[in-house]
Amino acid sequence: MAKEKKMVEAITSMDVDFAQWYTDVVKKAELCGYTSVKGCMAIKPAGYAIWENIQKELDRRFKETGVENVYMPMFIPESLLDKEKDHVEGFAPEVAWVTHGGLDQLQERLCVRPTSETLFCDFYQKEIQSHRDLPKVYNQWCSVVRWEKTTRPFLRSREFLWQEGHTAHATAEEAKERTIQMLNLYADFCEEVLAIPVIKGQKTDKEKFAGAEATYTIESLMHDGKALQSGTSHNFGDGFARAFGIQYTDKNNQLQYVHQTSWGMTTRMIGALIMVHGDNSGLVLPPRIAPVQAVVIPIQQRKEGVLEKAEELTQILKAAGIRVKTDATDKSPGFKFAEQEMRGIPVRIECGPKDIENGQAVICRRDTREKYVVKFEELAAKVQEVLDTMQKEMLERARAHRDAHTYVATNYEEFKETINNKPGFVKAMWCGNRECEDKIKEDVQATSRCMPFQQEHLSDVCVCCGKPAKKMVYWGRAY
């Protein structure tokens, strides 16, 4: 009973305190737990199962484009990290350093990888000799460490899980193409599977990856109007190749530098799922990513035949390819409903003695709470239909929310006013100078999220300095 009470206790309303609501959902949906290791999280079964589904789906899509998985060491010798100037400047201040192995001090410090460009470059330098060795299209699934000062579960932690793809190509064109291909893959994945609409674009020089020639990004908008960088794809040109001496002999027997890319997506997407789709009853998971898509909850389960029928329905749904389980625990139905809602299970199926008499069950959809009374023989088809509709409508709803919170500003007063009072994206023109980005950051704590591929002409001048505009930019406060 004590535990039931704990779960049924309302979580903080997202309209009252969004940050506290987020923390409550993470905790009560049992996605992750705190540990004795400061800034690092323990990902619990309900959270990790989401990550496994993300992995499975991304990995399948990667492999369809020719990606091969590998595994590189987790340590980077200091001298290796130092090889590319911009890269080391970007990462050295936030890495964890290993100085001792067993009882001995190391001759050279090793950092725990914050990202693995330098390791892949070192590897490619040894592996690539001829144009026949190209392209290399490698990826690894691993954890990385960045010594952040302030941390939040899934969104920013000292250690997080991700995949990092690292490719080497014969030509600049091929590298550019791969960079864009992977950005599109991420965007499609977010929209089709996570039901999260994204803006595709390029980062400004200020915001690009340390060592990249160009960084492309997908940006999404959370329910509270803050932006989340959701996946990035970097084109390195031949910068790293020159720093690491990665050359191949082309068909004319000439030595050439390779052109490289890298791209990554992380466990922060679990945070995005919470903040895009969640509500005041907890998590709401899009059916395609939900580890459990439907739960059958028996009503008056001690009555004869009820548990058996619940189990029978579960088996029928399972046979139809639906990820389903029965909740046959001895908790009350009301408690089970609250739990199913907190955990974001897309559909629940209620079935009691009266339903059985009538040969029917009740389907309840998590996001809209719509209910359907369905004959047993139509149950599997109807559940699948509800899941499909829910997946589609969750994306539409998120897109409508994003669009309703995307504003335009054509002068600086309007820009500041909007950023300060209307959480969301602000589209505005920009002159291309870093000074304006710095001023905007200083004035209203917003950053350039991206220069979208789909440019619009909103005015002729930079919203900040009034000089001639070069690009339309999405601005926003971000996680």
Added chain:
Amino acid sequence: MAKEKKMVEAITSMDVDFAQWYTDVVKKAELCGYTSVKGCMAIKPAGYAIWENIQKELDRRFKETGVENVYMPMFIPESLLDKEKDHVEGFAPEVAWVTHGGLDQLQERLCVRPTSETLFCDFYQKEIQSHRDLPKVYNQWCSVVRWEKTTRPFLRSREFLWQEGHTAHATAEEAKERTIQMLNLYADFCEEVLAIPVIKGQKTDKEKFAGAEATYTIESLMHDGKALQSGTSHNFGDGFARAFGIQYTDKNNQLQYVHQTSWGMTTRMIGALIMVHGDNSGLVLPPRIAPVQAVVIPIQQRKEGVLEKAEELTQILKAAGIRVKTDATDKSPGFKFAEQEMRGIPVRIECGPKDIENGQAVICRRDTREKYVVKFEELAAKVQEVLDTMQKEMLERARAHRDAHTYVATNYEEFKETINNKPGFVKAMWCGNRECEDKIKEDVQATSRCMPFQQEHLSDVCVCCGKPAKKMVYWGRAY
């Protein structure tokens, strides 16, 4: 041509220099590469794909027994590692220490996990209150670090990949059962999937895991007669629970300590696959674990219709559920054959203009080199049959080799003579005292591999000291 030559060059014969043969296979089958990080390896696509298949198969078997996956931090604060006395003594001398985060020295050193008992205990201590919270049957897939002095690819490296299961139970009986259940799962996996026969048994106190009440092991025999510990399962009793204060209230409202287990299998099984099944042409992969089970090699591929037919056969085999690819590169057939053999692809299918005229292809089996001429319409069924037979016979052959290299010794002269001259397992009686294990290690560099569950009575006295015997033990030199 230069590259062709490099590949076709014979590898060292396993009978001349087994260690060099192993290194050659690892390199030429492109399983892993050396890195600038001393003692750490880069697992290449061909090696990592084997690991992915091991993961997929083990993970499925785990989940069938109720295992849930989680992810714990990679760092362990020194004070946490120190909590269980035997455990810290076992691991502290071989861990990597992080002392700095970014530019700051840490207040407390963190070690990179060599294994995660302490982290799971810390987590369980927070999570477990009531008997309703039990059992916890968690597992994680990750990498761990042990600062080894001497390293060898897959067999012993400073960082390696593994899974580590950590469970907590209400009773000692349940913990014991889970320990044995997982050992049996590992044994079945090795035999059914990797075609590696194993001896199941218990480790002596000298060889058991640091902090365990009992360690169970599966031991396999490599082609050179050396043993390989292939998977272990530990019963901790309530030792860790007492050190970490992990208690629950039972149904009578009494505080009780939990009982715990852990169990793991690592990337060293890729080394086992090489050393159990490989031959002087390279790797030989059991069909059930092979990332590519069959390769179609067109003969005289420039002749009209040959490449098309090869691709058609590949599609037919793919449709039959076989993992297959066409080798349509511009290398010579002889080179492609050598490559297929080096990489251990179980079956190759040769098809040239004459074959096409006759409506047939040639199947060649990797391990026995048996060839079958098969009509196109029977190809898929025959390939599947060959794969099934090969899987079965590889296990039988490995078991016959293991049995032929398992000896009995009933006195110490015979024991030393056998260990020194006949590589393999030696079964002999043991008094139960560590002194005899130490003396044997000193005299002939052999260790007790396990006290097998299937005990035999070989004599009444210890093979070493002549005192009354307590157990029959498998002895051997080991990797």
